[in-house]
Amino acid sequence: MGLEDRRAQEPDVYQPAEDSHLLAEAACERLERGDLVLEVGTGSGYVAHQIADETGARVIASDLNPHAVRQARSAGVETVRADLVSPFRDGAFDAVVFNPPYLPTDPENEWDDWMERALSGGEDGRAVIDPFLADVGRVLAPDGSVSLLVSSLTGVDEVVEEAGEHGFSAVAVADESFPFETLTVLELFR
Amino acid sequence: MKESLLDILCCPLDKHDLGLEGAEHDDEEVIAGTLVCSECGEEYPIEDGIPNLLPPDMREETPA
Numbered sequence: 001m002g003l004e005d006r007r008a009q010e011p012d013v014y015q016p017a018e019d020s021h022l023l024a025e026a027a028c029e030r031l032e033r034g035d036l037v038l039e040v041g042t043g044s045g046y047v048a049h050q051i052a053d054e055t056g057a058r059v060i061a062s063d064l065n066p067h068a069v070r071q072a073r074s075a076g077v078e079t080v081r082a083d084l085v086s087p088f089r090d091g092a093f094d095a096v097v098f099n100p101p102y103l104p105t106d107p108e109n110e111w112d113d114w115m116e117r118a119l120s121g122g123e124d125g126r127a128v129i130d131p132f133l134a135d136v137g138r139v140l141a142p143d144g145s146v147s148l149l150v151s152s153l154t155g156v157d158e159v160v161e162e163a164g165e166h167g168f169s170a171v172a173v174a175d176e177s178f179p180f181e182t183l184t185v186l187e188l189f190r
Numbered sequence: 191m192k193e194s195l196l197d198i199l200c201c202p203l204d205k206h207d208l209g210l211e212g213a214e215h216d217d218e219e220v221i222a223g224t225l226v227c228s229e230c231g232e233e234y235p236i237e238d239g240i241p242n243l244l245p246p247d248m249r250e251e252t253p254a
Contacts, residue, residue, distance in 0.1 A: 086202035087243035
């Protein structure tokens, strides 16, 4: 589904799509009861809710978008309005999960509204992923790991390389192909 | 928010602990109040049970 179609359905909050399902499934497989998990950019709260429901882990969900945190909270998810991982303590989480805005977007084509913020990764698709990779290590427990959804449109190799710059090794734990892109869930660990 | 969230949160600016002031509770949840940084004194509001921990310079940035 293209940006235009997605925008027409729900103007303020990104709703669960193929990427959300793939990320939730991959995260559920390796998380367990007792884990403390952060979902960054939760949107509707779908992924956070699935993880909490399926694994019994405690999931905290954050989003920049005030409409998203309200929607996620009404879905029963613990929510915080935040910029990426900035208001979370050092070493707090066993896992961080993120389905980032990753679509490369022509600057002249941006709408400057909440749905654009949820989808657009800037010109190279990595405008949000790069600062996330720079800071996420701080909030991970020593054995903690990151589940990050990446599209072939964003460049999986480029993301793996950038993660390496911040001390992470990357393994692809799930992928699914669509006509215009392949979605991959990367697990990042140190 | 649950009060236990305070053990996970910190000031987004200097990463110091936050204190809870003027809390209004509803069952086990804090539904209103202010989170205050123990170091820099910056205040973060809790609105409808959701703490807003955006740094002050991002709070006003609200697309339609």
